[in-house]
Amino acid sequence: MxxxxxxxxxxxxxxxxxxxxxxxxxxxxxxxxxxxxxxxxxxxxxxxxxxxxxxxxxxxxxxxxxxxxxxxxxxxxxxxxxxxxxxxxxxxxxxxxxxxxxxxxxxxxxMEVSKEQQLSDSLIATGFPADQQTALPINLKGIQAIAPQVRNLRVAGSAALHLAYVAAGRLSGFWEIGLSSWDMAAGTLLVQESGGVVTDTEGAGYHLGVRNVVASNGAVHEELIAALQAAAATGS
The missing domain is CATH 3.30.540.10 (Fructose-1,6-Bisphosphatase, subunit A, domain 1)
Structure with a gap:
């Protein structure tokens, strides 16, 4: 800080x-x-x-x-x-x-979320967690799994702005591991009120205590969650 x-x-x-x-x-x-x-x-x-x-x-x-x-x-x-x-x-x-x-x-x-119906047409964003011992290795697995499945991937360094861009339809989805409530509390409401979906990486509903978040236009959400879960299940 x-x-x-x-x-x-x-x-x-x-x-x-x-x-x-x-x-x-x-x-x-x-x-x-x-x-x-x-x-x-x-x-x-x-x-x-x-x-x-x-x-x-x-x-x-x-x-x-x-x-x-x-x-x-x-x-x-x-x-x-x-x-x-x-x-x-x-x-x-x-x-x-x-x-x-x-x-x-x-x-x-x-604002309205994007209209993409599948990951292969979608621009997706993520972030590199500050926790390099636990969260970063998990997220790197997700990047390896998702990058080949999407139109392209962006890592720009602000969870709140990534979420705002999902809400505005500029991104079709975003995920990150190990966030704090202040990183995403405002952005998650932007997504939800624009017609999108926000959950944790297991697909459970968002609440303030969630640290591993997935936000999307809704249409690609299940596909994004499935890819992240498959990545998490792989060995190191």
């Missing part, structure tokens, strides 16, 4: 709690790195009535290197269910917004 991450999160936190002082706030700042710490931080707060879940810069490594694929991700959960999701891409000045039951929009235009 950079000083810009910390400063951005402090600003966002201050603005939110000024308007909603009784709400809870969960962000990366103050949470130690690693799966156990992020899981513990979520569990301590997920029973709050209203919980804001924020990643001040999703794609920090990209930001540091001047690679223009990073976003601000803000979600609001009510009793454990995300009801508002916002992803802002400052490099392209694109604002992706969703409210549960009311659709998802980019700069006021309603």
């Amino acid at each position: 950079t000083e810009v991450d910390k400063g951005s999160e402090k600003l966002i936190r201050s603005l939110i709690l000024t308007h909603f002082p009784d709400h809870a706030f969960l962000g990366e700042e103050g949470v130690q790195a690693g799966a156990a710490a992020s899981r513990k931080a979520l569990e301590e707060m997920r029973e709050e009535e209203y919980l804001w879940i924020v990643d001040p810069i999703d794609g920090t490594t990209n930001f540091v290197h001047g690679f223009p694929f990073f976003v601000v991700s803000i979600a609001l959960a009510y009793r454990g269910e995300v009801i508002v999701g916002v992803v802002y891409d400052p490099s392209r000045d694109e604002l992706f917004v969703a409210e549960k039951g009311k659709g998802a929009y980019v700069h006021g235009a309603r």
